Amino acid sequence: xxxxxxxxxxxxxxxxxxxxxxxxxxxVFQEFGFPLAxxxxxxxxxSVHRLRISGERTVEPQGPFDTTLTxxxxxxxxxxxxxxxxxxxxxxxxxxLRGTHRDDLQGVVKSWISELDCDALVxxxxxxxxxTMDHGEIYGARILSxxxxxxxxxxxxxxxxxxxxxxVAVHDAAAYGDAVxxxxxxxxxxxxxxxxxxxxxxxxxxHGWPTYFGALYLPAGGDRALLGDVVMGGLxxxxxxxxLDLPSAALLTRVKATRDARAASTKMQSADSARLWAQQAHxxxxxxxxxxxxxxxxxQLTDDREPVESVTALAGAVTRLGSDLLTVEQxxxxxxxxxxxxxxxxxxxxxxxxxxxxxxxxxxxxxxLDLVACPRCESPVTKARQTAERETHACAVCTSSVAVxxxxxxxxxxxxxAQARLAASQRAEREAHVQLGIxxxxxxAVRAALTDAEQRLRLAEQAAEAGERAELTGxxxxxxxxxxxxQPPPRVPTSLDDxxxxxxxxxxxxxxxxxxxxxxxxxxxxxxxxxxAHRFGMRDLYEVKIDRAARLQxxxxxGPREWFGKQASGERLRLRIxxxxxxxxxxxxxxxxxxxxxxxxxxxxxxxxxETDATALFAxxxxxxxxxxxxxxxxxxxxxxxxxxxxxxxxxxxxGAPGGPLx
Amino acid sequence: xxxxxxxPPTSREQDAVRVLLIIAAAGTPVTPATATSDAGLxxxxxxxxxxxxLQKIDFWVRNPDFLALTLLKDFETSREPYLxxxxxxxxxxxxxxxxxxxxxxxxxxxxxPLDHALGVLRLAGLVVRRKRGNPGHIQQHDYxxxxxxxxxxxxxxxxxxxxxxxxxxxxxxxALTEGYGGTQLKARQYLHEEYRDTAIGDRIGSVAARAxxxxxxxxxxxxxxxxxx
Numbered sequence: 001x002x003x004x005x006x007x008x009x010x011x012x013x014x015x016x017x018x019x020x021x022x023x024x025x026x027x028v029f030q031e032f033g034f035p036l037a038x039x040x041x042x043x044x045x046x047s048v049h050r051l052r053i054s055g056e057r058t059v060e061p062q063g064p065f066d067t068t069l070t071x072x073x074x075x076x077x078x079x080x081x082x083x084x085x086x087x088x089x090x091x092x093x094x095x096x097l098r099g100t101h102r103d104d105l106q107g108v109v110k111s112w113i114s115e116l117d118c119d120a121l122v123x124x125x126x127x128x129x130x131x132t133m134d135h136g137e138i139y140g141a142r143i144l145s146x147x148x149x150x151x152x153x154x155x156x157x158x159x160x161x162x163x164x165x166x167x168v169a170v171h172d173a174a175a176y177g178d179a180v181x182x183x184x185x186x187x188x189x190x191x192x193x194x195x196x197x198x199x200x201x202x203x204x205x206x207h208g209w210p211t212y213f214g215a216l217y218l219p220a221g222g223d224r225a226l227l228g229d230v231v232m233g234g235l236x237x238x239x240x241x242x243x244l245d246l247p248s249a250a251l252l253t254r255v256k257a258t259r260d261a262r263a264a265s266t267k268m269q270s271a272d273s274a275r276l277w278a279q280q281a282h283x284x285x286x287x288x289x290x291x292x293x294x295x296x297x298x299x300q301l302t303d304d305r306e307p308v309e310s311v312t313a314l315a316g317a318v319t320r321l322g323s324d325l326l327t328v329e330q331x332x333x334x335x336x337x338x339x340x341x342x343x344x345x346x347x348x349x350x351x352x353x354x355x356x357x358x359x360x361x362x363x364x365x366x367x368x369l370d371l372v373a374c375p376r377c378e379s380p381v382t383k384a385r386q387t388a389e390r391e392t393h394a395c396a397v398c399t400s401s402v403a404v405x406x407x408x409x410x411x412x413x414x415x416x417x418a419q420a421r422l423a424a425s426q427r428a429e430r431e432a433h434v435q436l437g438i439x440x441x442x443x444x445a446v447r448a449a450l451t452d453a454e455q456r457l458r459l460a461e462q463a464a465e466a467g468e469r470a471e472l473t474g475x476x477x478x479x480x481x482x483x484x485x486x487q488p489p490p491r492v493p494t495s496l497d498d499x500x501x502x503x504x505x506x507x508x509x510x511x512x513x514x515x516x517x518x519x520x521x522x523x524x525x526x527x528x529x530x531x532x533a534h535r536f537g538m539r540d541l542y543e544v545k546i547d548r549a550a551r552l553q554x555x556x557x558x559g560p561r562e563w564f565g566k567q568a569s570g571e572r573l574r575l576r577i578x579x580x581x582x583x584x585x586x587x588x589x590x591x592x593x594x595x596x597x598x599x600x601x602x603x604x605x606x607x608x609x610x611e612t613d614a615t616a617l618f619a620x621x622x623x624x625x626x627x628x629x630x631x632x633x634x635x636x637x638x639x640x641x642x643x644x645x646x647x648x649x650x651x652x653x654x655x656g657a658p659g660g661p662l663x
Numbered sequence: 664x665x666x667x668x669x670x671p672p673t674s675r676e677q678d679a680v681r682v683l684l685i686i687a688a689a690g691t692p693v694t695p696a697t698a699t700s701d702a703g704l705x706x707x708x709x710x711x712x713x714x715x716x717l718q719k720i721d722f723w724v725r726n727p728d729f730l731a732l733t734l735l736k737d738f739e740t741s742r743e744p745y746l747x748x749x750x751x752x753x754x755x756x757x758x759x760x761x762x763x764x765x766x767x768x769x770x771x772x773x774x775x776p777l778d779h780a781l782g783v784l785r786l787a788g789l790v791v792r793r794k795r796g797n798p799g800h801i802q803q804h805d806y807x808x809x810x811x812x813x814x815x816x817x818x819x820x821x822x823x824x825x826x827x828x829x830x831x832x833x834x835x836x837x838a839l840t841e842g843y844g845g846t847q848l849k850a851r852q853y854l855h856e857e858y859r860d861t862a863i864g865d866r867i868g869s870v871a872a873r874a875x876x877x878x879x880x881x882x883x884x885x886x887x888x889x890x891x892x
Contacts, residue, residue: 347760354761355673357825362676365819372788372811375781378703397786 010509011036017505020498028502032258034251043123044188046216046596047073047632048093049149052117053663055133058108065112067663071634075625075650077618078636078662079643084655085109085662086636090217090600092116093634096129098213099180100173110136119152123187127167128152131176141176143168143183181209188212188596191254193238207235215239217600218576220607224565226550226579237549241514243583244521245592252510259503284483291479298472311464314457321450328443335439339432346425349418356418360411371396518548521586528582529575532624536574537616546579570607574617577601581624584631597630605637614639618646625650673764678780680819681829685720686711686790686806687816688837693807703791707807714804715845717777719852722766723836724829727758728871730836732855735877747881749835754878759871762828768861781806789815 008016011029015022029036054066069089078086088109095101096118101110116131128144146152147163158166168179185192185208193207207230214229223229227236227243238253371381371389374397381396389396529544529552543555552564552575564575580595587594604621608614618637625633626649637643643652655662673681690709711717723730731753738746753759784790789812793805808816819826840848852858861867 344760347757350757351761354825354828355677358677358680358829359674361823361825362674362680365815365823366676366679366783366787369787369789369815371786373785375783375785378785378791 010506013509014502014505017509018498018501020502024498025502025506028499031499032254034254034258034506044190044593044596045124045630046097046120046122046188046598047071048097048118048120048598048634050117050119050153051089051093051096052115053092053113054115054117055113057112057661061661065661065663069653069663070651071632072651073625073632075622075633075635075647077643077647077650077652078634079640079652079654080636080638080662081659082638084660087602089653089662090602090634090636093118093600094213094217096120096131097180097184098210098217099177099184100210102217107136115156117156119149121149122184123189125187126152127183128155128164129180130156138173138176139171141168141170141173141179142166143179177210184209184212189593190242191251193235193242193253211235212239212242212596215243215580216596216598218573218580218602220569220573220602223572226546226552226564226576237547237551240546240550240579240583241548243587243595244518244525245587245594252507252514255503255506255510259500259507262500262503287479287482291476291483294472294475294479298469298476311457311460314453314460317453318450318457321446321453325443325446325450328439328446332436332439332443335432335436339429339436342425342429342432346422346429349422349425353415353418353422356411356415360415363411514548521590521592522546522548524586524589525579525582528585529578532578532581532585532620533574535616535620535624536578537613537620538571538574544575552579570613573601573604573607577604577621581628581631584628588628588630597632599631599633601633601635603636603638605639605642611642614642615646618642622647622650675779675783678777679783680823680826681724681833682717682721682777682780683784683789683808683812683816684819684826684829684833685717685724685837686808687812688833689716689720689840690806690808701793704793704807706810707791708810708813709808711806711808712803713845714777716840716843716848717806717845719845719848720833720836720840721777722852723840724832725762725764725766726867727753727762727832728869728874729852729855729858729867731759732870732874732877733851734839735874735881736851736854738881744885747878747885750874750878751882754871754875759869759874762832763869765866765868768858768863768865768867784812787811787815 011022011025015025018025026036048071050068050070052066052068054064056062056064078089080086088105091102091105092113095105096116097120110133113133113136116129116133118129120127120129126146126149128142128146130142130144131138132140142157143166144152144155144158145165145167146155151159151162151164155162155164158164168176168183170176170179184190190209190212193211211228211230214225215227217229219225219229225236227239241253370386373380385394385396385399388394388399389402393402394400395402525546526544529546530541533541533544540557540559541554542557545553545555554562554564554567554575556562564572567575577599580599583595584597586592604617605614608617621633621635625631640654653662687709690711692709693704693707723733731750734746734750734753737743738750781790781792785792788809791807791809793807795803795805820830843851855870857870857873858867
């Protein structure tokens, strides 16, 4: 990405990269409240100078107390036995300056305090923090602003004549916390630390002043965070970037968080719309199928305009006609068989008549002929023989007597009888034919009646389905209505709008700027960390590599690469302090706004195994605190001897009486 | 049920008339060239050669169903429309039932002893039968129609309406069989399985039903061919 034209300002470069007008970039930045100018090296120093604790102790030594502790620039050591209130001092400073106390502050200690006053320099401004409490709860809180720290001494309310003005006046702990955070971020020129977090309702988790304060009040050595006391979402890296004041680091953080939150929301919307689409598509498909089924069924129920008849009565008629048909068809079969039989009889009789008539004619015909020859020997029949047969009835062939032919009348009789039989069988056949016709017509009639009854029964059954048809019509209308509503929406691919493009371009450009600027800074930082750690006694450390996410790689002589989290707790504490010291030193060297410079360290010696290490740590801390302008260290220790032996030029706060309370 | 098979047998005189009509219709004229020196045949006018032919013609005359089936068979090969029409006329009528006189199946086909009928015809001098071939090796009989026989036939044609059916049928069968020898006719009759498969000595059964069904098929076929042209 070509982001390097220094002659252009950031909006122009973003506009070019996103392909939108400069005006649009400005609109987007305004919409999200992003600052356009990157912060210069504004003063960010924070130092504490006075702490007054007033109230009434309920344990020995019982009774009222009113103690004022004074802190110098450089190192202040709170030296006391355990349970004598040295850690409480750090916690009470925290309550005042962070705005909220940590969980470590004991409830019973809180309940002793009625007034808690803290004077501090915040980015060069003298501020007085005044808390009024009852039973451990704030019921009145003020923040006073004064021209100088001295003007705040012994003052708990505005004094206009002396230039002491009231900046904040609230009446409960929550309001006080908000007021302190707002004021501190504003005065120290710190942006809110945002990171995308799905847990927050807005999609962004905002970390304000209390998170920054974690880089001031160093956590116990066992904690894993290199910087700050919140281990999540890359906050250590953000803190590092802010304290290294990488160009536009805060802006990058905010733009990135905004963009990521938008992307997550778009993703959710897109998932929602996909679900909605699938749901509607399913509904549509279902309704379409149901509609088709209903329409098909409706077509099946053919339109019925016949009068509605009783299905039961018609079914009865069908049954009766079916049985009738069986009977008439049996009759028809019988009539048909009878007809066939009678016709065969008539044919036989006809044949007989033919035979009789033919026979009669043939017989008469041959009798009328003269016999001319013997069929056997073919000898001619003589005239005399022929005459003899005619006159004496002697056979012309064999001369035997031939009976007078009296059969003529017999033959006529036979023929008449045959004719009579034929006539009878003809009548029978005609009658059988008539009966056959009657039976056939009856069968036809019953068959037609049955067909008609069956048809009417079918129609009546369809009519009985009229209710279903009405219901189907209603269903179809309803489904058509549903379908007109649940048309699946066209799937439009989600496209980047110009806001997304502006945010993307801004993130790319700011990251590129940060990367380029940070290369030399990180090299210097690594060097400073190693130097400082050496002074703290980590002599086998020869190289560290800190990255923008505040991940620290540790290289020791003869050992493999290790990560910060793998170090022993004493080493972790020293590395943490070394990082802050290095930040301040590099910031001073490069003229960057950096760590506020206040370091609260509770019992650093507790993390040490060897006395010599503790000695070196204390000595070097004192030395560094005096060397580096803007570094104020407040530590606690139980080791009075160590403190007195090593911290020769430091501010040592100890109980007034040996073994007594610190305050 | 009246079975046509047990219909009364024909009388001797009936057979004589029918045989006379067949000999007259199917015979060939005797010309001076074919005339013999046989004095008994001096007034012969025509001759029907071989008993086999006489028997086969008689079979068709007496069995209209077989005649119709034969016509259909001929139609299948020749596709002569008049054959189909003739078969149709026979099968549409009651001839197969009323005019059928079943014959017995003999070793050489349908056979009915005709000696009595021929005796009647010989006695009256209407037909003269002659044996042909060497004595002891009779090959065949020939049937000569005498001039008296011709006159008798003419008389029957004029005076016997009862025989009109037979006159027409005999003329038809004579026309259909003209030019065929008896053995050829026998072969044609053997084409019918009912005829062929009838046990020897039994009456040859009716084929009217099969003939009518075949007629329907062929008519439909002919109509289809007609419409496709």
